Amino acid sequence: MKFRILILVLSLFVSLQLKAQQPTILPQFTFFKLDGKAFSNKNLVPGKKNLFILFDCTCEHCQRETKLLNTNYAQFKDVNIYMITLDEAYIIPQFFNTYAKGLNIKPNVTVLQDKNQLFIPSFLPKMYPAMYLYSPAGKLLVYNAGDGGIKKLMPALKK
Numbered sequence: 001m002k003f004r005i006l007i008l009v010l011s012l013f014v015s016l017q018l019k020a021q022q023p024t025i026l027p028q029f030t031f032f033k034l035d036g037k038a039f040s041n042k043n044l045v046p047g048k049k050n051l052f053i054l055f056d057c058t059c060e061h062c063q064r065e066t067k068l069l070n071t072n073y074a075q076f077k078d079v080n081i082y083m084i085t086l087d088e089a090y091i092i093p094q095f096f097n098t099y100a101k102g103l104n105i106k107p108n109v110t111v112l113q114d115k116n117q118l119f120i121p122s123f124l125p126k127m128y129p130a131m132y133l134y135s136p137a138g139k140l141l142v143y144n145a146g147d148g149g150i151k152k153l154m155p156a157l158k159k
Contacts, residue, residue, distance in 0.1 A: 026140075027123060028122075031084055031112035031118075033112060039110065049079045049135060050138075053131050054084050054114075054119055054123070054129060055128060062128050064147065065147065077108060079108065086119075128145075129145075
């Protein structure tokens with residue numbers, strides 16, 4: 001009997017997770033720059049679209065998409081890009097040097113750590129990399145999980 005209840009509870013939890021929607025309005029957040037300083041919604045550069053990318057340094061999909069972002073950077077130069085990771089600070093520069101040299105030092109790119117593990121419960125990503133493009137007013141324009149996100153975002157940048 002206990003086993004059946006456990007299965008029922010797990011099934012309910014999984015079905016609720018599958019139905020979870022990404023936030024249509026930019027959630028409140030606090031992440032950390034690599035120098036340890038807090039970075040929250042109030043630090044966003046106003047008047048531009050905001051692209052949030054959840055990545056993992058060891059994720060092959062993230063590596064490919066970050067490389068593609070760097071290759072197509074000219075199309076993203078007018079967008080605030082926030083790249084968020086749960087990884088430790090020491091591995092992040094190596095990731096960029098290997099897959100997207102110089103991207104992390106572009107003027108509109110900010111690399112952030114999710115030290116308090118708030119991104120996943122706040123943004124509800126389905127897989128790595130998760131990309132969220134928000135309007136300057138904080139409305140979700142495009143969401144993508146996994147491969148193909150950079151190509152999917154490019155048409156929305158022109159609008």
